[in-house]
Amino acid sequence: MPLSPFDHDRRYGELDQVVRAYLGQPADDTPDEPSKALTAYLRHTWHTRPWALATAERQLREYAENPPGRLRLRLGEFYAIPDVGLPEGEIQQWLRCLADHIRHSVEQGEVPAPSAPATHWEWHARFPELAQLLGGWFSQDMPDEFDDHDAALDDYRAGSDTQLTARLVGEVHELLALDLDEFDYALALAELGMEVDPPVPFSPSGWLALVVRRFTGSRPQGDP
Structure with a gap:
């Protein structure tokens, strides 16, 4: 059966927040540079819910390492990554890249400088x-x-x-x-x-x- 709201939030809630930050933005993160969308997510989340960053890193990495198999797809017991403009075969590596950037930001204490919102998601979140x-x-x-x-x-x-x-x-x-x-x-x-x-x-x-x-x-x- 489809995920209950509780299970969705427990397993994918913060992952969903990260992915939604890419609405209207390219998923052009590289290992050396986070995208504009991820920077906006980091800036807002550091300011409002810094404890959620560790949850985001864990959920991103777990999804990348254990994508839904055929049975979960058939039963609907999974989180469907919205279309971010990447080929399906690149999604897992992209999620790992996001997790790496978030982990680096937390461990190094690198917080994006305050600024006006830079993306549609950040305007609405703020x-x-x-x-x-x-x-x-x-x-x-x-x-x-x-x-x-x-x-x-x-x-x-x-x-x-x-x-x-x-x-x-x-x-x-x-x-x-x-x-x-x-x-x-x-x-x-x-x-x-x-x-x-x-x-x-x-x-x-x-x-x-x-x-x-x-x-x-x-x-x-x-x-x-």
């Missing part, structure tokens, strides 16, 4: 609640669902726990602290799921600052 707001309320359908940007923000706020809105405010503060130029802020909003422009006359960073002000003020009377 700013999950902002991605929830932008992708859920500011898609291309927003003009058909809400009168304006403020109405969309009010709808998010009305249906979200105050702890989530506080987390959102913290993420926006962190994004603004990156001190990007306006072009890069526009790219960041797009990476996080926003498919409409900020309202006139706001720049991307100016609108983000407005979001902070709206969510740190008191709720209108009658709001939950």
Whole structure:
């Protein structure tokens, strides 16, 4: 039978996180140089869950050494590596290469320098609640669902726990602290799921600052 969620996470959970970091990125790791995708995974995981790196190294190496055989494939009791653009015959060596880089990073204490997110995965891993707001309320359908940007923000706020809105405010503060130029802020909003422009006359960073002000003020009377 297919893996239960518990067994999946115990055996492949962190392996899955590593592989997902390659969404839209080439798997061009070499023994001498980790890819942009793996560097992004290392940077974020060192900052948020450093203990998970050892688990990632173990799960990558175990999968490379013991790929699923025919019986497990037939029963569905395995983790299917998503397509990363490599021939099937190169996947095992690639997984070993990733495990080697992660082990080296941990043993040598080599942590990627802080920076703005470099990949789609890293943007969403670092700013999950902002991605929830932008992708859920500011898609291309927003003009058909809400009168304006403020109405969309009010709808998010009305249906979200105050702890989530506080987390959102913290993420926006962190994004603004990156001190990007306006072009890069526009790219960041797009990476996080926003498919409409900020309202006139706001720049991307100016609108983000407005979001902070709206969510740190008191709720209108009658709001939950």
